[in-house]
Amino acid sequence: MNGWLEEKVGRFPNSPGVYLIKDAGQRVIYVGKAKALRQRVRYYLAKEGLPPRIKVLQSHMADIEYIVTDNEAEAxxxxxxxxxxxxxxxxVNLKDDKDYPYLMLTGEPYPRLEMLRLSQKKRRSPGSGKERLFGPYTKAGAVRDTMRLLGKIFPLKRCRQPLTGEPAPKRPCLNYQMNRCLAPCRGQDQVPFSEYRxxxxxxxxFLEGRMSSLEQDLTWRMKEASRQKAFERAARLRDQLLALKEVAAQDQKVLTIKGLDQDVLALVKLNQRAAVHLFKIREGKLLSQEHFPLTGTSGLTDQEALAGFIKTYYSRVESSPAEIILSCWPEDT
Ligand code: SF4
Structure with a gap:
């Protein structure tokens, strides 16, 4: 171990923060948080008594940096x-993480729904920052089915032409005649931004599994449209509501009587492999199940592997449920 690194770590503050372990190429190979930075980071410099996983990390370690935070939560x-x-x-990471599909509502003035993978997102030019991501999902086929279903119920824009609210030079395409698109290409006089929003x-x-809120919203808007004698809009909302009720009726797997939003996480380990099975329950019903194989768990206890998954997974999702139920109590590394 380099003497200068020991000296450097000896000057670390003993306050809460995050440390970054780097290899000889200055690549970050491990990120951790600590209640007391100096005390925690010294652990990685020990000459003996370390678990094999840390010994491997130590053999690649060339530098350590830190960032001080005000408290542990911030860290x-x-x-x-x-x-x-x-x-x-x-x-701990999700295996093949970049290949998991997500659904994205684009950040355009009239957003579209797209399926994409993180590797594709990185290759694209930066968006407007208003995109909304849902996922990660593990079954691309199920994501495509969901897109098809949503395309039938909600007439979102399908083409990639940029629209600003002015009528587009070309006439609406067949999707409009088939009631598959509201045709915002007609301009915002015909399709106001507020209606499209x-x-x-x-x-x-729908994607968050809030079917009751969605049904209530559609019912209210349908009644309002009838009251305003906007019969075409009222009929569209009625059709959406009926289609949704049909979907909900096919998928009535009530799990809890409390109607809670919960994620249930179960860690599964077999030989050297580990995975987390995730059940998403929204409004008391099972919304989806996903299975995430993990990497970087060799030598970790179940508690440590689960803690690693929680940090990685929930840093990628847009919203978290009120409760998370775990197969074991997570423990920080
Ligand atoms: S109707 Fe207009 S906005 Fe909709 S997909 Fe066709 S061209 Fe695009």
Whole structure:
């Protein structure tokens, strides 16, 4: 171990913060958080008594840096963001993470729904920052089915032409005649941004599994449209409501009587492999199940592996449920 590194760590403050372990190429290979930085980081410099996993990490360690935070909670948020940014080799990670599909509501004035993978997102030019991501999901086929279903119920824009609210030079395509698109290409006099925004919010409610809120919203808007004698809009909302009720009736798996939003996480380990099975329950019903194989768990206890998954997974999702039920109590490394 380099004497200068020991000296450097000896000058670390003993306050809460995040540390970044780097290899000889200055790549971040591990990110961790600590209540007391100096005390925690010294652990990685020990000459004996370390578990094999830390010994491997130590053999690649060339430098350590730190960022001080005001408290441990702030350190946890920063740690999650840094893990998301650097994807360090020795942190617990989702296997094939970049290939998991997500659904994205684009950030255009009239958003579209797209399926994409993180590897594609990185290759694209930066968006407007208003994109909304849902996922990660593990089954691309199920994501495509969901997109098809949503395309039938909610008439979002389907083409990639940029629209500003002015009528487009070309006439609406066949999707408009088939009631598959509201045709915002006709301009915002025909399709006001506010009306289109409602559609987008309804899709977000659907993808978050908030079916009761969605049904209530559609019912209210349908009655309002009838009251205003906007019969075409009222008929569209009625059809959406009926289609949704049909979907909900096919999928009535009530799990809890409390109607809670919960994620249930179960860690499964077999030989050297580990995975987390995630059940998403929204409004008391099972919304989806996903299975995430993990990397970087060799030599970790179940508690440590689960803690690593929680940090990685929840740094990638847009919203978290009120409760998370775990197969074991997570323990920080
Ligand atoms: S109707 Fe207009 S906005 Fe909709 S997909 Fe066709 S061209 Fe695009």
């Amino acid at each position: 946890l948020v920063l740690e999650c963001n840094l893990i998301k940014k650097h994807r360090p080799r020795y942190n 409602q559609l987008v919010e309804q899709i977000a409610l």
